[in-house]
Amino acid sequence: MGDYRMTQFEKVSQRSVQHSKPAGLVLQYGTAGFRTNAKQLDHIMFRMGLLAALRSKKTKSTIGVMVTASHNPEEDNGVKLIDPMGEMVTPAWEEYATLLANAEQEGLLAALKDVIETEAINMSQDVSVFIGKDTRPSSEGLSQAVLDGVSSLGGHGHDYGLVTTPQLHFMVRCQNTQGCYGTATVDGYYQKLSKAYIQLTKHAPNRTDDQKHLLVDGANGIGALKLREMEPFLQKELQVSLFNDGSSGKLNFQCGADYVKVQQRPPQGVQMSAGERCCSFDGDADRIVYYYNDSAGQFHLLDGDKIATLISTFLKELLNQAGLDLQVAVVQTAYANGSSTNYLEETMKVTVRCVKTGVKHLHHAAQEFDIGVYFEANGHGTVLFSKAAEEAIQQLALDPNANDEKKSAARLLENTVNLINQTVGDALSDMLLIEAVLAIKGLTIQQWDAIYTDLPSRQLKVKVADRRVIDTTDAERRAVSPAGLQEAIDALVKKYKMSRAFVRPSGTEDVVRVYAEADTQENADALAHEVSVAVYRIAGGVGEEPKPFH
Incomplete structure (x- = not known):
């Protein structure tokens, strides 16, 4: 055993020199793994x-790296690292990721042995890792590393080459459930989703070609490539x-979901x-967002809240028709x-749970229902x-x-389950689900948009x-410190x-994020500004005091 480990570590030592770390460079594993300029990776x-x-040896499963x-x-x-059921890697291992990433070249083996000992990993256990990459020019060399x-x-x-992030998550789960979730190939993914979509849309009242037509902005990325591949499976x-x-x-240049959401305009x-x-x-x-221009040329965005409302309403109606006593909850x-919160709680009578910002908190809470x-x-x-819900x-x-x-109704629910990628947010899967729900x-899109009207809001920093002087509670909705800040916000809101x-502290930089909502855009802007001033005065603002928003 000793000799075997020795040769393994020698190999790591030799190879790591070809991928040496710039001295003093420190990076953190954030919500979405490591991200920075490709030259530093x-x-x-x-x-x-x-x-x-190591994670594969520890879990005796296939692990994904995207x-x-x-x-x-x-x-x-x-x-990003992907755990055995296709979910994000567990928090303890995020810490190991940061530890290994920041170990100086001569300390790498010691850091590696630390993880092996802490986790009592059997080094003779087999390893299986699935790797995927997006279309960035740097992805080729980095996936080789x-x-x-x-x-x-x-x-x-196993190198899958060019795949979307959700496809790799899907593949990992298929592999570790011995094919119960689907076949661990890109074609297997297309077959599962398109079959469910075609079954669902059979229940749509006489769709015209116009109603089947959708404009898609592929962000000049991997999603465009994969949508093209999937098209034949959808049979028009x-x-x-x-x-x-x-x-x-x-x-992502002047296009893509993030651009549309932040700029509030078409790509x-x-x-x-x-x-x-x-x-x-x-x-x-x-990620996916929907939008349209109305007849007056006004832009309308349908973001994650509108999507969650459409999908949960659809599921709730089907469960009622099926007579199944299952609880639907929306996590926000x-x-x-x-x-959206108001509509879900008051009109749809759906449970709403509010959690801290970050996909992992939402995913975790959603598993409780x-x-x-x-x-x-x-x-x-x-x-x-x-x-239990799937079995029922x-x-x-x-x-x-x-x-x-x-x-x-139960068959519709069954096909809906098959159309959804339960491992992670998935633009292709979500798009097909939204299209099926609208059709059924x-x-x-205007009628969907009109289900409820968004309150005007404003975000500032x-x-x-x-x-760190800002500490929050109640899923980041109330500030506990500094003293007097929450009272000041309460008085302004009234x-x-x-x-x-x-208000909440940023995860990455010394700024405090401010969010405000009110009955008119003017009032939302004024409230956001007044709260910003309170933060500046009470929480140690730097530079000039925030100016009124124009």
Whole structure:
């Protein structure tokens, strides 16, 4: 055993020199893994290959490594680790990732041995790692560095090449459930989703070609490539006009879900007629937002809140028709529009849970319900079904004694489960689900938009000397410190109708983020400004006092 480990570590030592770390460079594993300029990532990728190999030995499962920086500009890149059920890697291992990433070259083996000892890893256990990458020019070399890391610990790396982030998550889960979740190939993914979509749209009242037509902005990324591959599987039940397909423009440049959400305008290069349905993916196709222009040329965005409302309403109606007593809950963050929360709780009688910002908090909370729907306002989200919920749906669909209406609703639910990628937010899967729901309910995008009207809101940031002076509670909706800040916010909120406001420290820089909502845009802007001034005065603002918003 000793000799075997020795040779393994010698191999790691030799190989790591080819992927050496610039001295003094420190990077943190954030919500979405490591992300920075691609030039600084070679050593990180090699070391994440090592960590994935250890995680695989520890869990005796296949682990995924995705090379992507999602909605960041093209010159950046990054890496995410994927756990056995296709979920994000567990928090303890995020710490190991940071430890390995920042170990100086001569301390790498010691850091590696630390992880092995702490986790009592059996080094003779086999290794299986799935690797995928997005379309950035740097992804090729960086994914090779991951493979080098995996193989230097005697591991087998399966390189899927160009895939969307959610496809790799899907593949990992398929592999570790021995194919129960689907087939661990890109074609297997297309087959599962398109079959479910075609089954669902059979229940749509006489769709015309116009109703099957959708404009898609592919963010000049991997999503465009994969949508093209998937089209034949959809058998013309969805007819896509694809823009920003990567043939000429730069990844995420003036296009993509993040651009549309932040700028509140259509992406460049998309020709929209009034009332036409459009959607945008982000760079690695795990986020989606919808939008349209009305007849007056006014732009309307349908973000994660609108998507969560559409999907949860659809599921709730089907459960009622099926007579299944399963609880649907929507998980939101403090950034969710107050109108959506109100509509879900008051009109739809759906449970709403509010959690801290960050996909991992939403995913975790959604697992506590029979059916948990979560979407961040930015368009990243999915639906999770408990094992018990899936079994109840399947049993009813097969029950010879159930009446036709109940059975039909159960079959629709079954196909909905198959259409959803439960591992992570997935733009392709979410797009097909939204298209199927709109078709079955016979809704135009304007009718969907009109389900409730968003309250006007405004987000600002205030520079402070130290963001750590701000401490929050109640899922970031109330400030506990500094003393007097929450009282000041409460007093300001009372001045405006239908208003609320909260502040939270940024995760990455010394700024405090301010969010405000009110009955008019003018009032939302005024409230956000007044709260910013309170933060500046009470929480140690730097630079000039915030000016009124114009």
